[in-house]
Structure formats: structure tokens, C-alpha cells
Amino acid sequence: QEEIVVGAALPITGPFAGAGLQTLQGLQLAEHDINTAGGINGKKIRFQTEDTQVSNSVAINAFLKLDQAKLPFIFLSSFTVQNLATEPEVKKAKVAVMYGGGGVTIGEQNNPYMFRLRANDALRAAATAEAAMGVLKKKKIAIINVQDQFGNAIAELLRKKIVERGGEVVATETHNIRDTDFAPQLQKVKNSGAEALVVFGYIRDQALIIKQRRALGLTGIPMVSVTSVNEDSMLSLIALEDLENVIGVADAVFGEANPNGPKSVKFVDDFTARFKVPPDGFGSVYYDGAMMVAEALKKVGPDREKIRAYLAGLQNYKGVTGTFGAGANGDMLHAVSIVEFIPGKKAVRVVKNVTDK
Amino acid sequence: MPGSSIEFRVVILAVVLAILGIATFLSDYDLRLAILAILAAISVIGLYFAFGLAGMIHLAQGAFVGIGAYFSAVLVLRTGLSPWITVLIATAATTLISALLAYPMHRTKSHYLALITVGFNVSFEVIIRNWISMTGGYDGIGGIPLLRIGTPLRSELEFFYIAVAALIVCALIASLLRTSHIGRAMVAVRDDELAAAASGINVARTKTLAFVICSGYGGLSGALYAHYSGFISPDDFSLGRSIILLSMLIVGGEFSILGAIVGAVVLSYLPEWLRFVGGGYMAVFGLLMLGVLIIMPNGIMGSLRSRWRLAMSKDR
Amino acid sequence: MALWGRSGPVGGSPCRRTGEMERKILLETVGLECHFGGLRAVSNLDMRLERGKITALIGPNGAGKSTTINLLCGFVTPTAGRILLDGKDVTARPPHRLAKAGMVRTFQNGRLFSRMSVFENAQIGNSSRMAASVFDVVRRGLRWRTEEVNLRRRVRDLLDEFGLLADADRLVTELPYGKQRQVEMVRALAGSPDVLLLDEPAAGLNSVERENLALYLEELRGRGLTMLLVEHHMGLVMKVADHVVVLNFGSKIFEGTTEKTQKSSVVAEAYLGRRGIQHA
Amino acid sequence: MDLAIQQFAQLALNGVAVGCIYAIMAISVQLVYETTGVVNFATGQLVMVGAVVGASFAAIGSLGVGGIYTATLVSMAAMGIVFAITAYWPLQSRSISTVVIGTIAVGIFLQNVALMGFGPLPAKGFSPVGEGILNISGIVVPTHSIFAAVVSSALIGGLYIFLNYTSLGVQMRAIAQDIEAARLMGIQTTAVLGFTWALTWVFAGVGGLLLAPLWLVDVDVGDSVALKAFAAAIIGGFGSIPGAIVGGLIVGLNETFSAAYISTKYKDVVVFGVMIAFLLFKPRGIFGERISERG
Amino acid sequence: MLRCNDISVSYGSVKALSEVSLHVEANEIISLLGANGAGKTTLLRAISGLTATSGTVSLDGSSIDHLSPSRRVRAGVAQAPERRRIFPGLTVLENLTVATAAWKRLGVAYDEDLDRVYQLFPRLKERARQLGWSLSGGEQQMLAIGRALMSRPRVLLLDEPSLGLAPMLSEEVYERIAKINKQGMTVLLVEQNTAMALAYSTRAYVLEHGKIVLEGTAKVLAEHPRVREAYLGT
């Protein structure tokens, strides 16, 4: 029996392996679901993964290896720098890819083969500004961001948004992804007279900042958390009290709150049953991406150019994360949610959805 | 020195020609791996001076590769000079910069020196990431013009030839230096600094020279890389990279130039060869590296050479 | 076994400075002082090495002889005092510059470059005289080629003199201790020194080899080399030294000719013992 | 209290707390260096393994405080012996640099095995004293930090006495300096080296257990800390235990203060800049290295 | 007491020792003579188990071939090796006490052993807290001999013990060795100072090119023309 192979270049090892693992699980679940539902017109689908580590060079190697196998479609990682590095190769190879990196710079390359599965960082920044200024109604904002492509870029986007809306950024502090002591940053925030604090980071540093924020007595300053705020992987690291005065911006809200409710609930249940962890934004968008690619394969067959054209024309696809549709710059997901915690629980409810118009 | 026999030279020539010929049949992916291995080999030959000869545990070669890459990329994009020229300028500039950095290392030895280089590499990463106006920060620099000779060949193949040529020149220069009083002085300094000084060797100068030559090779390798990949960002010049580069030398055989090349090729290819292992392939990589160190006392070339010697002595 | 009897054209430099002003005293220390913590390893040492003569420096274990050599060759900076080489103050100069100025030493416990062949070890001795630059080397320029050819010839001759030519390509660590000591001598001589500081050159040699060493030292002296000889083998010292300086606890306790030294009761008490000389 | 002063005091305290962890790791570096002459580039991974194993035992749930600590340290000792037999012993007669690269290889191996076994997501560490926070007139300190400081001081003191005043400790140092001579003195080098590595792993294990509740556990937890620990060892001087402590504190304080008063972006550059400056004036660190050479 | 049968050692293709046999009886002082490169050091290393050898070494009639170097020391064969091999980073006192690893049990004191060494070499007592690397050549030699004594050997192997010692002291060392020998320690020594060695030993072997070419009592060998010519220089 023939099978159709789809490529995926993901960070399986190295510091980004956390996101990589969820991505892989999302794809694995999709593989299972597609094949049990009859596969691609009777053929089985299989995802072939290659590791990208944290190196651009290795990421390109991984991509080229998959490209060499003449696969009809390839998934890339969620790391903007890797996506940027691979972009010229994608153009050369003329193969459609989906990626999860939020960086606006990738979209600006105007590469017709690149499809972004997650909300871009401009949207995320806009939602964050809305959370701080619209929902919390604060004007003096402090930002702490992780020092890397994601953190620096989104902090800058947020700063612009806040200024645009007549607010003021009173402090911008940074930290390294492996930092452990955030007292200097938090003290500067305190001294700056900020009314609200926005944090862009990854799971571990975000959790540590939330913990140390309470220890240092900064719970009076409300905090907007942008990464994994509603996800078990982060919430399991902190205590309930730590969540005092925290709201967040979430890529995906699952379950009943999700616009595609029932589908989403089933996905969460299947995912959790299979991998013993609940899905996060990475797992769900790549699951959706895989499903969309499966649709494309069913409709137009394994031809690279036809798949690209199909995806470029795709609209209103109802996935487990939200509703996808090809838009400007290859963006496919157009909404994120501002969430708040239900008192006494490590669970969130949606305050507001923010879309890119 | 086996290099002196005519037979040996003929063999080498044949091998080189064969490689160049076989290359035309390779896919772009295979060529890419080969090119990356060759570029790594150039910087590892640099380490052959600093570590193999002068015994300085040098864990910042990644940074010097980065300096070369950024220097050439920025220069080419700002001035519009030909990349051929900027590669040369970048190599020279890396050499000069390393001469300045060599100063604080003058009085330190072994582990202290190793850790200074670690500090230097980490600092380099931080600076490159934050000096956004110059380096583009985390986003890196894209759209760097590629090195072309202007042949109708596939661009990967063309660059492959450029890289092979660069490697041969680098290896040749290295072997000329090794067989001179300069190379001898470096080995002497590694073996016994005190006795070297008493024999009239300026230890500080010799170490500086080894360090500077090493960085020059790194700079060249980096500049070539920039004009090969067209995109550079800080991740490619991390401390981890430096550690792997040094490992390449030791796995290949720290006492020989051929060892530097072999080590670079083996450790460049190994992760790619191991991709079939799946999730745990980097663990296997670590194990294999350890295995090579255990089974082959002086690296791959070291033990090949002693095998060869043993065979020769039995023949007689 | 090493046969050093053959005489050849190599050895000390044939008096490179033949100016009118040639000084009789080539190396001189004035009030030399060296302390390690509370320990005075060398104290107030005035010593003069006459050009073309062998001066012996003797004394009990720990008297400060090796420390004196370390001071002279620039390994240790004196706590006080001055060192004059050919009238110039060279105190606290780095070792490689002193080597270039013509002062070369051997080591008490032998310090060879363990990763190099005997031949390469010997070549290193001439480092301070190599002037070719990196560019000369890479171009294989004339300057480098002449230097290298001359050096090879010189080293080959020296190894031949010491009967080490057969071992030239062996790794030094494979040689027995006695031969390693000889390689060290060759290395020191390869740099054409004016002053040779020898720290126990006879240690590890048997009496026949020692005889040969004595002859060789005399020959070197004949070629105008100035030497400081630190040695515990009194037979050797008495045979070759022109002048003897005796240290005890870092201070000079006696100085004079070999005959006077043998007769001195101070020296006998501090160093030689009653029967020392006969056994040496 | 004046806010500026209070914040300064808070930063100083945090710097010391971080510095203590650096010091323990620097001690682990020193221990290996003193007893084998090798700079252990897998230090970060050893600490990580300690943290990960500790977290895994804690996750079982039924083990008590003592149970978790004992189980972790016993497994660390066992792994140390396995390491000594399979990796160190075959490399021991090689040049130091080969062994150093060997430790790098082992580090890569450990990190990736841990990644497979433990997964990439961070977990909470286990603390015997809980997650409480002490508040002393506005200056806060987690109770676990105090516990960590006490335990590590005791261990460091113990190690110092052990290495310098017990026969086994002196034997361990002798082996590092000349293993053949050590054999000629009747020292059972194989057994002693096995013990050395078991001790090293246990020490790293304690480091991992202590830092886990403060910094969370994941497979990268040792990486950047190890670099700081090396810097601490350098500043203090290799082979000196007091040096490791002083070095650790200097690096910790330097890091917090430069983040607070200079730049959060460039704080690591400042840390390594200070390290290099130290070496310009004290090429062998504050306490120097005792072994030297003479002509 | 100590017996070597057909010991051969080769380094690569070079044969350093070929089928050397010798025996050392209890309470003897045996000296091993030979030019440099003859293989003396190699033989001592073979006895201590530091090189791969063929042939057998036995102590008190039982083979010690299977024993590791450290076990051989525990069995009573100690060596003061060529080049002294002092532990550079240990103090003089630590250098001495570390050698008690060969027999030390918890709570057993070594003060007497230490006193004996200090008596032999008072200089070591003065330098007790000084680190090994900083000692003078002769002081290191004293330490190497003293250290070997600390392991309470029954057979002591000495590789050029007088090397680097001042004349007065080397004589004294031989006197002391002779004295300790009388108290029941057997000695096998390699020495360049042939006259002195023969003066203190009972028997001697002459090694040339890895083979034993002469053996006999010290008195006889001292008069032997071959020895006189090659090693005594007369």
C-alpha cells in the first residue's frame, strides 16, 4: 500500500524542543486521525520529521533533506530566525510550507510559498495593548521581554501600539532565556511607576517571573502574560496565589469557549488521552495545519504547485484552534483571545477576541 | 613527513580530482553538507595552530568565524564591494581583532585561557544580538550576495569548487608553517613553556601568533560561509559551535592537518548520518564521539597513521 | 654508548664580539638576593664569570645553586641586586631576550619537548637566531631556506659529536635518561651561546661518560665559551673548573681556585665531607 | 527603610543566593580538577541530571523527604561509578585535553538522554522546607534559599577538610598529579578514582537538588549556570575551595548588580569582562594555583 | 626473596630487555650496573608492574605477575623511581604520608616511620610544609627515597638514589641504607656511581643492551677488568 509522505523540520533537540515536541504530537495525532478516517483517498499519510536543533544551518539542512525527497509539502518550525533562514531555500525549492513563527519580518518577505499557522506578532502585540489599555484601562506600561528574536520584536511592536493609543511605556527590561533571578528587572518596573506590566517570555522564565513578582510584592501591579498563559505546562509550575491580578493573551482557547467548540473539545480529549499532556497552541495549530494539508492532498493530489494554490485560496477552514483562511502575507489565523483567570482556579475565560480587522 | 614522498602527493592529487569529479553527480543537499564540512575544516585547521600546535584550549573559534561572517556581510551590503574583496578584508580584520584580544591572554595558561575564550564567545553572542543597527540583532542579516565565479554550473557546485580550493590553500599554508621554525616554536611552547623560553622562544609572541593565525582561518571560513548561505544570524556562532569545532580537531587527530580535515568532515556528517536514529540521535552522537576518543588515542588520523606505520614496519 | 671524543667545527660561537673593548668579566652579579616567603634562597651574592673560563658553583643541596641559575636566565626576578651581562644591566629581562643575548641554560632535571624528535628538540635551541617571518616561511623565501639549511647542518654536526645521530628521529621520551641529558646539551649549544649555564650536566652519567663530558667542556672552553657549572660530582668540577664559588644557605662561603677549594676547611665542613673527594 | 537602600539590600541578598549556587557548582568543578586535573565540561549536565532525577523521584509521590534525597544521591553515586568505568577510565591515560573533550561528549549524551527520558518541558523542583518566603522588613528571601545556603556551606566545609586533612583526600589529589607515582605509593588508583567520580556526581546531585525548587527543572537547567560556575572558579583560582566560594559570590553579585544598575542586556558581558579583568591582574585567580614550575 | 625469570620488554619493535633473570635474596643489597640505555630503569619498572612484560616475577616464591603496581607495593616491593616523580602539589609531609596508603589502617600511626625519614633527611623536616614542586633537586631526591621508605617495603628498588645529592649526603644515604638493610630490608639499586654502589652492595649484575652480561659479588666485580674499564673509568 502506497503512502504519502509529508515533511516536517522541527526542533526535536535543544532549547526549543518543548515547542517542537508539541508540534510533533500535533502532527502525530493528525496522522492518526487522517489515517483512521480513510487516509488520503485510500493512501496513508506519514509525517517525516527532521531535527533543526537551534541552528539555522541545521534547519536549512533539515529542510533540504526533505526537499530532496521531493515531498509535496513541508512543515517548518515555530522559530522565526530559522524560518527566515530557510525562506530563500523555500522560494528556490518551490514547495509550500507552513510555519508557526510569529515574526512579522517573515511575512514581509512576500514569499507566496510560506503560510503562517499562528497569529502574527503584530496581532498579538495589538491584543496585548488592548488588554493593558482597553481591558485593564492603564496608561503607564512596563515591559519585560526575553532577549531573543521573538521578545525583542514583539516588545517593539507593543511599544508602538501603546504610543499610538496615547499610552506611555515607562520601562522596557529584558532577560535571557536561561535567567533565574528577575529581581533587578522587577525592581526597575516598580521604580518606574508602571501601572501595568507586560511580560513576553517562554514557559520557564514566564513562570519564574510570575512567582518572583509575588515574592517581591508586586502583585499590586496587574500583569499581562502572553506566553502559554492558559497552558498546563506553565500553570503547573506556579501556585494559585501567584496568579493574583494576572490576565493574558492566548493563541488558542480550547473547549466550549472555542469558536469551533465541539471539535475542539474532542481534540483536547484525544490529545490528552494519547500524550498524557493537554495540547497547547503549537500542538493545535500544527494539527489544524496537517488537516488542511490533508484536505489539499485529497482535492488536488501531491503536486507542489497545486497544493500551494489550494492553500492560497483556502478560506473559512474551521479548525480546533480557530478559523483559518489565507490572508495577507500568508497569514492563516487571524484572531487571538484576551483571557482572565476564573477566581480560585487555574483556568481561564475569554474576555475578548481580537482580530486583525 | 609522509608529505615529502612523491607517491603521497600523487595519491592526494588523485583523491582531490576524484572528489571534484564525483561532486558533479551529487545532489544539492549532499553538496551543501560537503560545503559546510569544508568550511568547518578551514576553521578547524585554524584550531590546529592554536590547540594542536600551541596547546591553547581555544573555545571561541565560533566567535571568530562569526566576526569574519558579519564583517564581510556588513561590508558587502554597505559598500557594494565585490564579495571576493570583502572576504579578504574580513579575514584580515578578524586577524587584527584577534591580535587585540590576544593581549589579555598573554599571561594566562591552560584552563584560564580556555575560560577566557568561553567568556569571549558568550560576550560576542550578546553583543551581536544587541548591536541591532549593525548586525540586525536576532533577525540576522539576509540577502548577502553570493560568491560566484561566473560559470554556468549549479551554484552549489560552483561554491563547492571554491570551497575546495580555499581548503587546499589553507592546508598548504598550514603545512608550510608547521614544518618551519614557527610551527616548531608552537609545539615547544605547548610541551614546556619554561624550556621554550630558555631556548629563546618568545612564548607570549608565539602563542599570540598561533591564536591570530587560528582566528584568521576562522574569519576566512566565516566570510565564505556568509557568502555561501546568504543569511547569517547569531545562533550559528555560539559557544556550542566553538566546542564542536574543537571536538572536530581532537576527534580527527590534533597533531595533524589531515586530522583537522577528517575530524571536521566526520563530525559535520555524523548528525546527518544519524538522522535515521530518530529522537535520540544526539545522544548517539555523544556516545560515538566518546567512542572515537576511547578507541583512537590520537584521533582518527593518529591511529590510522600508527596502523600504517606498524604495517610498514612489518613489511620490512 | 656516547663517544664525545671527536672534535668538530661546532660548539661555542667563535667570539662574536671581537671589539677592542672586550671585557674580561662577561657575566657579573652584584648583591643578588632572592627570597621565597621567609626563605632566603640566595642572599647577597657577588659572582663574576670570566670570559672563556669555567666557573663552578657548588654547595650542599638546597644551597641556592639552581635558584642562582634561575635568576641569571630570567625565570625568577631577584628581590634585590643586579645582573650584568657584558657590562649591560640585564636584571629582570625575560628569558627569551637573555637567550638572544647569548645566555643559555640546561636544566637540572632535564626538560625536553616531549612531543618532538631529538632533531627537532635540538633545532629549537636556535630559536632566538631565527629571523625569517611568517611570510618568508609561506613563500619558502631565500632567507628562510638559508636559515633552515644552516640550522639543519649545525644540528646534524652537533648530534654527530654527541653520538646521537642514530637517534635523531626518535621521540626524545623514548631515550634513556642519560641520553636525554645529552640532547639537552645539544639544544643549548645549537643556539651558539656566549654563556652556558649548566645545571648538573653529569647527573645520570656514569664515570666514563663523565670523563667524556669533562673533555668536551674543556673543548668548548677552548672555543671561547664561558660557562657556569653547577655540579655535585667533585671529580668533574676539580678537573675542569678554573674558578670555584661555594654556596651554603644562599650565601657565598668561599671562592677560589680548585686547589684552594679542596684544601678549604670551610668547604669541607659544609659540603664535601671527610671523604667526599675520593668518592666523587 | 529607604526604598533605594532596601532594594539594594534585596539585590545583594539575591546576588548572594545565586552566588551560593554558583559556588556549589564551582566546587564541583574544583573537586574534579583537584582530583583528576580535568576541567569537567559536563558539570552543567551533571547538575541537571541531579535535578531531573530528584524531580522524577519527587514525582513518584510516596517517597518522603529523606527518601527522595537518598534515592537521588544513591543513583548519582551509582551513575558516577558507571561514568568512571565506562568513560573516564579508558580515557584517563590520555592527554588532559582529550579527557576534557570526553566530558563534553558525555555532556551531550546526558543532555539528550535526559531530553528523551524527562521530556523538554520544565517541572517544579522539590524542596524539603517548602515554598515559603521570609520577609525581613521588606527584604524577601525564600526559605529554600536559606536551606540551600546552609547545606552548601556544610558540604563545602566538609569537602575542604576531606581533601586536605584525610588520607583518602590526599590520595585523590596525588592521583591527579602523577598517577603512575601514585601506583608506586600503593594507592589503589582504580578504586580511588571510582570514589572520586561517585563523590563528584553526588556533589553535582546535591547542587541539582538545591537549585531545582528555586529555578525549576528542565534539561537545560545546568547550561548557563555551568558557565558562571567556570567563571567563578577562574576568578577564585583553580584548585582553591575558598576561591570557588569567593568567585561564586563575586559572579552572583556582579550579575545582579550589573543587571540592576548597568544593563540587563549586557550583564553577561559585564560578568565575563570582570573575569577577564581579574585575570589581567591576577592571572591565576584570587587565591592562585599552588602548583607551579621551576627551572 | 625476589626473583625475575626471563623478563623481556619491548617498546614497539625495540627490545629493551631480553630474557633477563636475576634473584635478590633476603637482606642483600644488589646493585644493577650498566651504561645508559642498557635497560636498568626498564627492569625496575617491570618489577613494579609498570610495563607490559613477558617472563615472571616472584616474591617469596610466589608469582606477583597478576598483581597491579599498587598491590605489589602492598606486597612489599617499593620503588623510588627515576626522575623522582614527586607529587608537585602536595606538601613534603603529604608526599610522605600518602605513601602509607600501602599499609595504613584506620588509627594506625605512622609517626615512627616519619621520624625515621626525618632522621635520615633532616632537611625534609624543615621543609615539611613546602610544596613538592618548589624543592631543590637534591631535596626532591631525598623526598623520593623517604617516600619509598614510608610504604614499609621489604624490598626497596632505588633508581639512581645518589643522583643530585651532594657528595657528603649521598655517602650518608648509603650508610643509612646499609643500616636499614641490616634491620631487615632488601635493596635492589641502580646506580651510575659504580664505585659507591659496589662499596655498599653484596652482589651486582651488569646489564648491557638488555641482557645480563656479568654477575657476581661486589668485591669480584669491582676488580673485574670489564667493569673497571667501562664503569669505573680506570
Ligand SMILES: Nc1ncnc2c1ncn2[C@@H]1O[C@H](COP(=O)(O)OP(=O)(O)OP(=O)(O)O)[C@@H](O)[C@H]1O
Ligand atoms: N619557589 C620556591 N618556593 C619556596 N622555596 C623555594 C622555591 N624555590 C626554591 N626554594 C627553596 O630554596 C632553596 C634553594 O633551592 P635551589 O634549587 O636553588 O637549591 P640547589 O642549590 O640547586 O640544590 P640542589 O643541589 O639540591 O639542586 C631550597 O631549599 C628550596 O627548597
Ligand SMILES: Nc1ncnc2c1ncn2[C@@H]1O[C@H](COP(=O)(O)OP(=O)(O)OP(=O)(O)O)[C@@H](O)[C@H]1O
Ligand atoms: N617509552 C619508550 N619507548 C621506546 N623506547 C624506550 C622507551 N623507554 C625506554 N626505551 C628504550 O629502552 C632502552 C632501555 O632504557 P632504560 O630507560 O631502561 O635505560 P637505563 O638503563 O635506565 O638508562 P639510564 O641510565 O640512562 O637511565 C633504551 O634503549 C631506550 O631507548
Ligand SMILES: [Mg+2]
Ligand atoms: Mg639544583
Ligand SMILES: [Mg+2]
Ligand atoms: Mg634509567
